[in-house]
Amino acid sequence: MALINQKKKFIELIKEQFELMQSADNNYNILYIYVQGDNEPYLIEVADEMDIDEKNNIMVLRDGPTDREANEGIPERVIKIDFIVATSLEVK
Numbered sequence: 498m499a500l501i502n503q504k505k506k507f508i509e510l511i512k513e514q515f516e517l518m519q520s521a522d523n524n525y526n527i528l529y530i531y532v533q534g535d536n537e538p539y540l541i542e543v544a545d546e547m548d549i550d551e552k553n554n555i556m557v558l559r560d561g562p563t564d565r566e567a568n569e570g571i572p573e574r575v576i577k578i579d580f581i582v583a584t585s586l587e588v589k
Contacts, residue, residue, distance in 0.1 A: 515547050524588045531583040554578045
């Protein structure tokens with residue numbers, strides 16, 4: 498049960514960081530998602546979109562804005578949530 502609670506807290510932290518990055522009240526403009534087995538982190542910028550599907554245990558990332566990129570609803574990158582090991586916000 499403790500592991501499930503930790504996972505939910507981590508997912509909430511990722512959502513919070515994404516919302517913080519998109520807020521005009523700060524200078525954050527990059528969110529890095531570090532995934533087990535990948536040498537480089539996934540880079541999410543302010544215009545990008547992120548969906549977390551907790552039921553299927555995945556995160557879907559899309560380069561944005563999707564209306565301009567003509568990729569609305571099309572997953573660009575799909576990450577299994579269990580493989581995310583860290584995140585960080587950065588000012589570019």
